[in-house]
Amino acid sequence: MYIKKRKLARGVAIVGAEMSRFGAFDDRITRDLFVEAFGEMRKAVDKGFDPRDIEAVYFGNAANEQFEFQGHLAPILADWVGLVPRAITRIEAACASSGVAVRQGVLSVASGVNDVVLVAGVEKMTGLSAELTTSVISLGCDQVYEGKAGFTFPGLYAAMATAHMHRHGTSARQLMSVALKNHRNGALNAKAQFNATIADLMARRIARCRERGEPAPGWKAEWDFLEDAEANPVVAWPLRLFDCSPVSDGAACLLLASEDIARQFTDNPVYIIGTGQASDHALHERPDMTAIMAARRAASEAYDMAGVRPQDIKIAEVHDCFTIAEIVATEDLGFFAPGAGGRAAEEGLTARDGPKPINTSGGLKAKGHPVGASGAAQMVEIWRQMRGEAGPRQVAGRDIDLALTHNVGATGGTCVVHIFERRQ
């Protein structure tokens, strides 16, 4: 496909990044989550900074009107961290909201109008019943053609999974190997909603049975647990509970600066050298459900702008709202050939110590998926890994000079891809 060569009029870098703890918090609303992330991000700026230097704020949020009945949240958030009267702009792109917000922040710096920009992603999802939460999330699919047919997101991604299985022979076990890997990574991330491997979750479940004096299940290994229809029920075949990311609360913040002033904030900035965004038809209209066209196009744009190839990318955070989504992503991004993503996951190629580590943060699956925050939170992980600050889950034995994030809205109606560079 033809992609016009695009160039930013000036360079942009991340000079600070952090997130709130992700989880389900009864006592916290969106404002609290944002304030936590902003405070943590301030501490992550090596040389410190005066918040008054922030000239504009872009924030991603998918559905606060539904989750908290608060619209026009942008100026309220600005006010809670003292950023009134700065320009603050809310971007909604379903689960890609903060990935797209980062892109707008980058463009606003490149435009010459802003030098220092805060980007935030925020979502508080756990205040409603499970039924209402499912309804709110499903607003992101085409209500005229998909919603009225009864689709919710597990069903839509299940359709993609069965298409992938049919075309490429992808197996349910390959899907679940994505969840196993991402929980292994999340177990090493103290901010993750599931700071636990699937084996840990299984052990806790056995311990709870014992505490209650119930007969303990006979699971010996993770796969016993994952194949148990009660422990890991089918949500929408072939997707089972552990194929699905959770409902989460959380926020993430990034500080962007123009390239020429980035080193005022840190000697170790992470440069954003590629950005791409694209749209696609709703799922029911697509000729092919085994790939996401918007992801392929956004990736091509970002690779072209950055002047790098898929094989140059050392680590990536990709949008694993469901396990099938990670497999499709690794193919759409050119890391593996179409159809080879399932096998790659099963064989450990995307493990933290494999040749192409994917979702070292735990991904949406284990870290959590507060939808409007996920795109920005992906970059928090990239920031840490590229600077060698990822602690127990640091990818070792290689120079992480190039990294990528991939953030998807709905079933791929929106996709945004960013490429990052660390310079010596």
Place this chain on the structure above:
Amino acid sequence: MYIKKRKLARGVAIVGAEMSRFGAFDDRITRDLFVEAFGEMRKAVDKGFDPRDIEAVYFGNAANEQFEFQGHLAPILADWVGLVPRAITRIEAACASSGVAVRQGVLSVASGVNDVVLVAGVEKMTGLSAELTTSVISLGCDQVYEGKAGFTFPGLYAAMATAHMHRHGTSARQLMSVALKNHRNGALNAKAQFNATIADLMARRIARCRERGEPAPGWKAEWDFLEDAEANPVVAWPLRLFDCSPVSDGAACLLLASEDIARQFTDNPVYIIGTGQASDHALHERPDMTAIMAARRAASEAYDMAGVRPQDIKIAEVHDCFTIAEIVATEDLGFFAPGAGGRAAEEGLTARDGPKPINTSGGLKAKGHPVGASGAAQMVEIWRQMRGEAGPRQVAGRDIDLALTHNVGATGGTCVVHIFERRQ
């Protein structure tokens, strides 16, 4: 106040602009409104263009999730006019959604990444009951501190009106003179929801009474009608029905191009030479309710970028969601001194044939206020007036070389100001 001098890395122009009919349409959803506006805009590009030249779309929409239960509307809209797989980004800033969308479109062109950008504003508001519609709109105020106290938007703007009356002696008659003027302009705008003066509306009401065989009211002049508590009831004192803009459906589209290629589309582009955006505290927190700080700051930024002064502006479209809002706007923009806006309106200074014509389109009051579309629709009027194409409502006898738009979200939590230039 200190405003950093900002400059766009490259110039941007409007090369085409049009809107759908505004009104209340039982048989049309958002997609239909957008398709109409897009088709009309295509016809407004003098030299024509291939829609495939559009590289990105920014669209403003305040609350489609509530009004139509459709989230992630951006890619769906793109698809309905054949613009998949272009990047399409939805901006939400309450009633300033499409004003802010224009700003992001401008920045994206200035950034060097896009050369040709479509900006759209869309809202379908009339599908719900009046009670639900009021609830949806009121989500834009601070739910923790204002919503729970029972405020809706007429009440919030009524508080601003009483503050303005108390401080400056502004009268209810001055407020209503804004409505009289805007209906006079709307009567000359075939796309307006109220394509009628208040005298016309009064005459229709009298005719309806006669048809029904009821005794005809004894109104002789507009003011008899406006002072009748049944014909023009108090909504939130001092604001009466005709102080309030209507609930509307509509869409507007603008085509932006970088300055260097603008003349490929038209020999008569309208250049965007200034853009400013700012935020403010929620109304309950402000030390002063007689002005909107975000408007003053956004205006200062835009004037500084454009290098012009308030007295240089020949015409302006300002955000008259309520009559008091237009009076405050004309003061915040520096057209009249603080407190002098009411008298200026009453004395006809803002009339179409006055020294500072304001809202020649009919404004939100008469043209209609489909909230996410209003900011873009303001620029449709500027496009027509600056090019001398406003037909019966064309401002005559002067060279409209500089114009301004002012678009407010909620009670001024967001404000965005743009300044336009026509070059010989």
